[in-house]
Amino acid sequence: MGDSTPETETLLVPISSEETADRQLETAIDLACDRSYRIRLLYVLEVPPQLSLQDGRRYLLEEETERLLEESAERVAAAGVPVDQRIRLARDVGAGILGGAEEYEVDAILMGWRGRPPREQVILGGYLDTVLRSAPCDVLVKRIKTPTPDIDSILVCVAGGPHDEYAAETAGSIARRHDASVTLLHVHDPAEPEPGRDEGAALLARTERHLEGVDPVDRRLVEADDVAGTLTDWSADHDVTFLGTSRGGLLERQLLGTVSEAVGRHAAGTVVLAKRHEPVPSRLRRLFRRD
Numbered sequence: 488m489g490d491s492t493p494e495t496e497t498l499l500v501p502i503s504s505e506e507t508a509d510r511q512l513e514t515a516i517d518l519a520c521d522r523s524y525r526i527r528l529l530y531v532l533e534v535p536p537q538l539s540l541q542d543g544r545r546y547l548l549e550e551e552t553e554r555l556l557e558e559s560a561e562r563v564a565a566a567g568v569p570v571d572q573r574i575r576l577a578r579d580v581g582a583g584i585l586g587g588a589e590e591y592e593v594d595a596i597l598m599g600w601r602g603r604p605p606r607e608q609v610i611l612g613g614y615l616d617t618v619l620r621s622a623p624c625d626v627l628v629k630r631i632k633t634p635t636p637d638i639d640s641i642l643v644c645v646a647g648g649p650h651d652e653y654a655a656e657t658a659g660s661i662a663r664r665h666d667a668s669v670t671l672l673h674v675h676d677p678a679e680p681e682p683g684r685d686e687g688a689a690l691l692a693r694t695e696r697h698l699e700g701v702d703p704v705d706r707r708l709v710e711a712d713d714v715a716g717t718l719t720d721w722s723a724d725h726d727v728t729f730l731g732t733s734r735g736g737l738l739e740r741q742l743l744g745t746v747s748e749a750v751g752r753h754a755a756g757t758v759v760l761a762k763r764h765e766p767v768p769s770r771l772r773r774l775f776r777r778d
Contacts, residue, residue, distance in 0.1 A: 495523060495524065495525045495569065496522065496523070496524050496525070496594040496595070497524065497525045497526075497527050497591060497592070497593040497594055497595075498515060498518060498519060498524040498525070498526050498527070498593065498594065498595050498596075498597060499527050499529055499584075499587060499588055499591065499593040499595070499596045499597070499624075500512070500515045500526055500527070500528050500529065500596075500597050501529045501530070501531060501580075501584050501587075501596070501598055502528060502529070502530060502555065502556070502559060502599075503530070503531075503580075503599075504555075505555060506631075507599040507601075507631055508555060508559050508599075510599060510629065510631040510634065510635060511597055511598075511599045511629060511631065512559060512562055512563065513635050514597060514627075514629055514635075514661070514759070515563070515597050516562075516563060516566045516568060517660060517661050517664040517665075518597070518657065518660050518661070519563070519566075519568040520566065520567070520568060520664060521660035521661075521663055521664055522660060524568070524594075524595075525568070525569040525570065525571075526563050526568055526569070526570045527570070527571055527572070527573065527587075527591055527593065528556055528559050528560055528563070528570065528571070528572040528573070529572075529573050529574075529575060529583075529584065529587050530552055530555070530556055530572075530573070530574050530575070531575050531576075531577055531580045531583030531584060531587070532544065532547055532548055532552070532574060532575070532576050532577070532583075533577060533578070533579060533580055533583070534547065534576050534577065534578060535578075536578065540576040540577075541576075543576050544574075544576055548574065552574070553574075556572040556574070557572075559572070560572050573587065573591075575587050579614065579617075580614040581614035581615075581616075581617030581618055582617070584596065584598075584614065584617075584618050584622075585617065585618060585621055585622060585623075588618075588622055588623055588624055589623055593624055594624055594625065595624055595625040595626070595627065596618060596622055596624060596625070596626050596627070597627045597628075597629065598615060598618060598626070598627070598628050598629070599628075599629055599631040600615055600628050600629065600630050600631065600751075600760075601630070601631060601632050615628060619732070619762055622762075622764065623764065624764050625653060625761075625762065625763050625764050626761075626762045626764070627657060627759055627760070627761055627762075628751075628759070628760040628762075629757065629758070629759050630751060630752075630754075630757065630758040630759075630760075631757075633756065633757065635726075635727070635756075635757045636726050636756065636757070637665075637726070638661060638662075638665040638667050638726045638727055639665070639667050639668070639726055640667060640668050640670070640724070640725045640726050641658050641661060641662050641667050641668065641669045641670070641725060641726065641727050641728075641729065642669075642670050642672060642721055642722055642724075642725035642727070642728045642729070643655050643658045643669060643670070643671050643672070643694070643728075643729045643730070644672055644673075644674075644718045644728065644729070644730035644731075644750060645671050645672060645673045645690055645691055645694050646673070646674075646714075646730070646731070646746065647673075647686075647687075647690050648731050648732070649731070649763065649765065650731025650732050650761050650762050650763050651690075651694055651730075651731045652694065652697050652731075652763070653731060653761040653762070653763035654729040654730055654731040654759070654760075654761035655671070655694045655695075655697040655698060655729070656697045657729060657759065657761055658698070658727075658729040658759075659697060659698040659699065659700070659701050661727065662698070662701045663700050663701060667701075667726070668701075668702075668703050668704070668705065669698055669701050669703075669704050669705070670704075670705045670706075670707060670721075670725065671691050671694055671695060671698075671704065671705070671706045671707065672707045672709065672718065672721055673687045673688075673690055673691050673707070673708050673709070674709050674710075674711050674714045674717045674718060675687045675708065675709070675710050675711075676710075676711065676712055676714055677710050677712065678712060684708065684710075687708050688706075688708055691706040691707075691708060692706070714746055715746045715749035715750055715753075718730070718746070718750045718754070719749070719750055719753045719754050719755070722750070722754035722755045722756060722758070723755040723756075725755075725756065726756055726757065727756060727757045727758070727759065728750070728754045728755075728756065728757070728758045728759070729758075729759045729761060730747055730750055730751065730758075730759075730760060730761070731747070731760075731761050731762070731763075732747045732760055732761070732762045747760060
């Protein structure tokens with residue numbers, strides 16, 4: 488007889504340096520402990536076209552990289568989380584992460600982002616944009632330009648987009664691990680007819696259902712004509728801010744949506760952007776319903 492025990496879900500954590508790994512692992516371990524994830528650490532070794540991939544391993548792989556993976560794995564294992572590690576050779580980092588996500592059949596990816604200013608045709612960063620656009624699974628992006636403080640208070644920005652629930656679920660995992668409070672915030676622009684105040688209140692109530700076991704949860708509905716600025720101002724009173732990428736991703740308007748990008752870049756403290764994987768048929772059905 489086969490084993491009927493559900494398979495453990497896998498969280499892929501691509502790491503590139505000691506500093507970024509340290510801050511990614513804080514969140515990765517919290518999520519893994521709350522959701523019983525296995526963590527797979529990945530280092531993508533970028534090999535220039537003048538070298539074969541095998542020569543890349545021979546000439547470019549450094550002892551520091553292997554030591555970083557080993558030390559990161561030891562930290563995860565010390566928290567009681569199952570962990571393994573991989574080095575993947577690729578022509579560019581984004582392709583390496585996507586290839587690993589496909590091959591390893593992971594359920595989510597947690598990436599680090601330094602919050603650098605955007606460049607032409609680049610929103611977060613070359614490989615970050617690639618992974619957000621094409622990942623076959625859920626994606627979380629943690630802004631890591633500042634150390635994560637002790638977590639007592641979490642802000643979840645609720646806009647009514649398709650990824651709000653994933654942001655709330657992830658915030659719930661962190662809140663349960665740290666016994667933190669959560670504020671759900673919806674900012675209604677009075678110049679925009681939809682969603683109205685009533686729908687905004689209902690949206691907050693629906694989102695709270697994804698915070699099981701979190702106490703207290705505070706629902707706030709605010710009217711303001713500068714949605715991104717208001718969300719950013721509120722982030723100053725919280726240790727971590729979570730938000731889903733805006734409705735209308737790259738295929739419709741742009742990768743994140745202007746509000747998500749602005750808040751993700753300018754909010755105080757630690758920021759986590761969440762994007763739930765939508766299979767193509769699901770996206771098409773949503774687009775047709777809107778037409």
